[in-house]
Amino acid sequence: MPMGQMHKGAAGPHDMKASMMMGMDAMQKMPMTGDTDKDFAMMMKIHHQQALNMAEMELASGKSPEMKAMAKQIIVAQKKEMAQFDKWLAKQK
Numbered sequence: 001m002p003m004g005q006m007h008k009g010a011a012g013p014h015d016m017k018a019s020m021m022m023g024m025d026a027m028q029k030m031p032m033t034g035d036t037d038k039d040f041a042m043m044m045k046i047h048h049q050q051a052l053n054m055a056e057m058e059l060a061s062g063k064s065p066e067m068k069a070m071a072k073q074i075i076v077a078q079k080k081e082m083a084q085f086d087k088w089l090a091k092q093k
Contacts, residue, residue, distance in 0.1 A: 016057050023050035038092055041085045048078040048085075 027046050032039050055071035055078070062068050 016054055019053045019057070020050055023047070023053070035092075038089065041089050045082055045085050048082050051078045052082075 027043055055074040058071035
């Protein structure tokens, strides 16, 4: 299952942990290029995707209005940063 879809239908802490473990596994398996800037951008994209997944799970299943508001802020911020990484990486090819 793609990392960005792990949250769909997820309801509990087990699902959130499973999503996080998938991201950690992806980071560990990612081949390093030796270019610190490129490796940073690629790993941060994976890291940010995990934050998005968790925030989406919070929106779907959380109870706290405060945590839901924070999740919404995280989604906006992480998507913006991921787009910046994508833009930078596209120039590196």
